[in-house]
Amino acid sequence: MAQHNQTLQAIRGMHDLLPANSARWQAVETIIREVLSSYAYQEIRLPIVEKTELFKRSIGEVTDIVEKEMYTFTDRNGDSLTLRPEGTAGCLRAGLEHGLLHNQIHRLWYYGAMFRHERPQKGRYRQFYQFGVETYGMASADIDVELIALSNRIWQRLGINNQVVLELNSLGTIAERLVYREVLVAYFTEHLAELDADSLKRLKSNPLRILDTKNPAMQTLVAQAPELSTYLGAESLAHFNILTTTLDALGIQYRLNPRLVRGLDYYSNTVFEWVTTALGSQGTICAGGRYDGLVAQLGGKDNTACGFALGMERLMALIDLADNLANIAPVEVYLIRVGEDAKLHGMKFAEHLRAECPTLKLQVDCNHGSFKSQFKKADKSGAEFAFIIGEDEVNNQTIAIKPLRTKASQFVLPANAVIEFIQTHVTAEN
Numbered sequence: 443m444a445q446h447n448q449t450l451q452a453i454r455g456m457h458d459l460l461p462a463n464s465a466r467w468q469a470v471e472t473i474i475r476e477v478l479s480s481y482a483y484q485e486i487r488l489p490i491v492e493k494t495e496l497f498k499r500s501i502g503e504v505t506d507i508v509e510k511e512m513y514t515f516t517d518r519n520g521d522s523l524t525l526r527p528e529g530t531a532g533c534l535r536a537g538l539e540h541g542l543l544h545n546q547i548h549r550l551w552y553y554g555a556m557f558r559h560e561r562p563q564k565g566r567y568r569q570f571y572q573f574g575v576e577t578y579g580m581a582s583a584d585i586d587v588e589l590i591a592l593s594n595r596i597w598q599r600l601g602i603n604n605q606v607v608l609e610l611n612s613l614g615t616i617a618e619r620l621v622y623r624e625v626l627v628a629y630f631t632e633h634l635a636e637l638d639a640d641s642l643k644r645l646k647s648n649p650l651r652i653l654d655t656k657n658p659a660m661q662t663l664v665a666q667a668p669e670l671s672t673y674l675g676a677e678s679l680a681h682f683n684i685l686t687t688t689l690d691a692l693g694i695q696y697r698l699n700p701r702l703v704r705g706l707d708y709y710s711n712t713v714f715e716w717v718t719t720a721l722g723s724q725g726t727i728c729a730g731g732r733y734d735g736l737v738a739q740l741g742g743k744d745n746t747a748c749g750f751a752l753g754m755e756r757l758m759a760l761i762d763l764a765d766n767l768a769n770i771a772p773v774e775v776y777l778i779r780v781g782e783d784a785k786l787h788g789m790k791f792a793e794h795l796r797a798e799c800p801t802l803k804l805q806v807d808c809n810h811g812s813f814k815s816q817f818k819k820a821d822k823s824g825a826e827f828a829f830i831i832g833e834d835e836v837n838n839q840t841i842a843i844k845p846l847r848t849k850a851s852q853f854v855l856p857a858n859a860v861i862e863f864i865q866t867h868v869t870a871e872n
């Protein structure tokens with residue numbers, strides 16, 4: 443028999459963002475948008491669902507994402523569709539479809555949910571949020587630098603720049619990687635007995651991915667593997683050199699990590715990750731690099747592209763640890779109305795305040811409880827001030843104001859002086 447009284451629950455690995463946390467998320471999102479706009483990046487909004495083929499062709503058939511993490515389904519027309527596991531592919535698809543990739547320069551960003559069927563754990567979810575940043579049409583390493591400087595500025599604005607470290611590597615060109623691939627296969631073949639099942643599979647399909655293994659038992663073997671940098675050509679080295687010397691000049695510190703390969707196949711030359719040790723094994727909060735070959739791989743003319751993605755859940759976890767942005771009050775002023783006459787009078791006054799002070803966070807008590815119970819709710823709301831309208835205030839065209847966060851006593855203002863009071867004492871810093 444069907445059970446109708448069982449509580450329904452969210453899908454494993456997919457989480458609600460509750461009101462207690464949403465103000466902090468919004469504050470962080472606002473700062474990130476401000477930084478993006480200060481570097482003249484523009485928003486692009488993309489569908490959450492794309493054809494499955496798009497991800498197979500861009501991310502690579504032999505990657506964790508495409509092999510086992512995608513939410514793929516057949517729709518009513520019989521088409522194979524997939525909930526986006528990342529944003530780069532969809533953004534490029536849109537760029538190609540709307541002609542943004544031909545002889546043009548673009549600096550784009552998007553924000554939204556991504557979906558991967560991974561094993562849920564701290565910092566790893568099945569629905570998670572990313573800010574994605576993509577640039578098109580710029581071949582010089584200056585844009586690689588700009589992306590890193592931009593992300594660095596986000597950490598500074600959020601007060602977490604001391605908690606993240608930039609790791610850098612160059613993957614060179616596809617041709618250079620092919621030579622290195624042979625060397626790597628030879629090395630791992632010599633140590634076949636030490637490879638885990640996943641790596642044995644990768645040895646045939648995608649040996650560079652072995653370097654990205656999260657298996658602790660394989661770390662020594664990986665650490666002793668030959669390094670890709672030895673196989674980079676003059677152009678790749680020059681690109682990387684401009685990147686590092688410019689970062690030096692800007693005072694942005696980094697750590698070279700020759701084993702940084704990234705979980706997606708489409709990168710070339712620059713790859714980078716912002717990592718922290720504060721979040722356990724899910725320590726990468728932002729990752730990106732250059733993927734010049736991808737445009738042609740998706741059927742466009744050869745073009746250059748460079749970008750990164752920032753994971754919001756991990757970023758928020760880091761901000762929480764740093765105890766930044768802990769107290770963002772959802773309410774600034776709480777309006778208490780006492781007595782019949784005050785009901786309509788107070789409602790009109792609240793609308794007047796909202797019209798005159800558009801950023802004021804004003805909550806009107808709508809339960810018509812006793813003065814005492816309304817006052818308790820005002821205090822609990824986190825508001826800085828309670829505005830009180832009773833019979834006297836209606837008759838005298840005044841408002842009583844009680845500061846809630848200081849010991850200051852209640853005072854009365856003429857109603858027409860309240861806007862100025864709000865502007866100087868409540869929303870002044872907005």
Ligand code: ATP
Pocket residue numbers: 528558560565566567568569570571572704705706724726727728729730751752753754755756
């Ligand atoms: P990881 O190596 O941690 O699996 P990835 O290489 O798969 O990361 P990208 O696809 O480059 O990650 O995504 C960029 C960022 O998005 C990551 O650095 C991380 O902050 C975040 N991210 C990726 N997958 C998840 C997930 N399942 N849950 C939460 N955040 C995620």
Ligand code: MG
Pocket residue numbers: 506705
């Ligand atoms: Mg991953």
